[in-house]
Amino acid sequence: MAERMIPPLADRDTGGFFAAAAEGRLVLRTCSDCGRVLNPPMAHCRFCGSWNTGWKDSAGRGTLYSWTVVTHGVHPAYPTPYTVVLVDVDDAPGARLVGMIPGEPSLRAGQPMEVWFDPAGDGAVIPQWRPVDAASS
Amino acid sequence: MMAQQSVPGIEARELRDKCAIVGIGSTEFSRNSGRSALTLATEASLAAIADAGLKPNEIDGIIRCTSDTVAYNALAASLGVDELNFWGETGPGGVAPCAMIGMAAGAILSGQARNVLLYRSLNGRSEVRFGAGQNRSGAQVVGGLGSYDEFFLPYGLLTAGQMFALIAQRHMLQYGTTAEQLGALALLCRENANDTPHAQMHDRRMTLDDYLASRFIAKPLRLFDFCLETDGACAVVVTAADRARDMPHHPVLVRAVGLGSPPDLRGGMMFPTLMRDDITAMPGYTAGRRLWSQAGVGPAEIDVAQIYDCFTISLLLQLEAFGLCPRGEGGPFAASGALRRDGSLPINTAGGNMSEGYIHGMNHVVEAVRQLRHTAAVQVPGAELCLVTGGPLPVGSSALLRRA
Numbered sequence: 024m025a026e027r028m029i030p031p032l033a034d035r036d037t038g039g040f041f042a043a044a045a046e047g048r049l050v051l052r053t054c055s056d057c058g059r060v061l062n063p064p065m066a067h068c069r070f071c072g073s074w075n076t077g078w079k080d081s082a083g084r085g086t087l088y089s090w091t092v093v094t095h096g097v098h099p100a101y102p103t104p105y106t107v108v109l110v111d112v113d114d115a116p117g118a119r120l121v122g123m124i125p126g127e128p129s130l131r132a133g134q135p136m137e138v139w140f141d142p143a144g145d146g147a148v149i150p151q152w153r154p155v156d157a158a159s160s
Numbered sequence: 161m162m163a164q165q166s167v168p169g170i171e172a173r174e175l176r177d178k179c180a181i182v183g184i185g186s187t188e189f190s191r192n193s194g195r196s197a198l199t200l201a202t203e204a205s206l207a208a209i210a211d212a213g214l215k216p217n218e219i220d221g222i223i224r225c226t227s228d229t230v231a232y233n234a235l236a237a238s239l240g241v242d243e244l245n246f247w248g249e250t251g252p253g254g255v256a257p258c259a260m261i262g263m264a265a266g267a268i269l270s271g272q273a274r275n276v277l278l279y280r281s282l283n284g285r286s287e288v289r290f291g292a293g294q295n296r297s298g299a300q301v302v303g304g305l306g307s308y309d310e311f312f313l314p315y316g317l318l319t320a321g322q323m324f325a326l327i328a329q330r331h332m333l334q335y336g337t338t339a340e341q342l343g344a345l346a347l348l349c350r351e352n353a354n355d356t357p358h359a360q361m362h363d364r365r366m367t368l369d370d371y372l373a374s375r376f377i378a379k380p381l382r383l384f385d386f387c388l389e390t391d392g393a394c395a396v397v398v399t400a401a402d403r404a405r406d407m408p409h410h411p412v413l414v415r416a417v418g419l420g421s422p423p424d425l426r427g428g429m430m431f432p433t434l435m436r437d438d439i440t441a442m443p444g445y446t447a448g449r450r451l452w453s454q455a456g457v458g459p460a461e462i463d464v465a466q467i468y469d470c471f472t473i474s475l476l477l478q479l480e481a482f483g484l485c486p487r488g489e490g491g492p493f494a495a496s497g498a499l500r501r502d503g504s505l506p507i508n509t510a511g512g513n514m515s516e517g518y519i520h521g522m523n524h525v526v527e528a529v530r531q532l533r534h535t536a537a538v539q540v541p542g543a544e545l546c547l548v549t550g551g552p553l554p555v556g557s558s559a560l561l562r563r564a
Contacts (some may be wrong), residue, residue: 026300028295028301028313031303034310037311063311063426063428065427089326090329091378094375094376094377095376095377095378097291098293098316107315107326119435119436121311121315121434122315123316143314144300145301149315
């Protein structure tokens, strides 16, 4: 059985995102001066020119932007069908993240989504997104 | 339409009509060439150099696609180029060819080179299949070091086709674009290939029912929304327009070159473009503004176009981005018949990446030259101006070519 792909945990720009995920937190690189989100994460704020940027916690709610149901697999650790989702993070305007849902769930644009933390292997944890269950929301 | 808006500070006179494509060459397009990419590049380049009436040692500049496995010095050594005075590379995949034309013109007009060879060579079916995705090495730890792949590959987002499926889905949600409209683009490419003897899909006809019945790869995209995977190479030779007059073929002038980044530019090779606010906005909006400004003509004045078509949706999005139709109306425009050979703007007249062969858009440049020499198999009568586009991500490129 092939292993799933995992992120490097010590990358100088992006490692903090996955370090927080390992603690069950969703964080986004954010400018401490202008408040804009820098996604993918980087040290310099392109909006205001500040170097004063850091990791900011998110409540982990989002809105479904787009999705694709992958039916032709190219990697043995990712059996088809599976669905790749693009989710806009509600409390971090400008932050869009990716998630994967097994199978072919019924989805609609604008659907509320919530984060969960997926132990992907070798100590790596990746934030994932799933529809907010209508009954529990 | 964005016709003839001028971009402040852009002096069209510096490039317009001062260089020409004087030689074209191609190999056979196949599923298994049995030859190395260097051999294919050499074969196409020798054909292009001979077509220009030149000898290999008269080439002093070579420009490559960043994705090519063949290095410019390897090609120079294989061809018998005595002295290489200029070289460069212009980005990945389909971005490269039109940008190569601009770089060649810059080298020629600034005195750094006289005769510049542009090439793209790949065993895209038998050796390096782009459809196999971004992790061909099989590594478990992916990304980092500025690639940003760690935000995508672990989620099973692995191929350009999956990325464009997300973009297509969004275009369908925003504008109501349909499968039948995407299929119209696949069909017109196929029809042109059916009448182009060297096209890979020359003898394979396709109906809309065939298209709709093809299996999904990444919904909403089907097999026939995807381009081919091809073994082959194409090459062209660029020189100064005043030298072109003495060469064997009718010169094809470089009227304008336009490069551009998409709105809300991101890093990485491809996937981070999905983090942009509006993922259906293509770099053609900025590349096109630059192109039309430099050209002094607008979209309504071109006779034929070769639009980069790695997928039907990427073709459709560039129709909008380069101002060939309004934003959001690419679907109805695609299905209107205007882009077929007897329409108002025939496109991808040899079949494009969809049905001629996937030489990463260098085949689009070669077909543009055939159209303007009036030697194409599916010839647009009297063609004088041909648009060529490249891309469409992470950045985009375009060129406007003119029959001298």
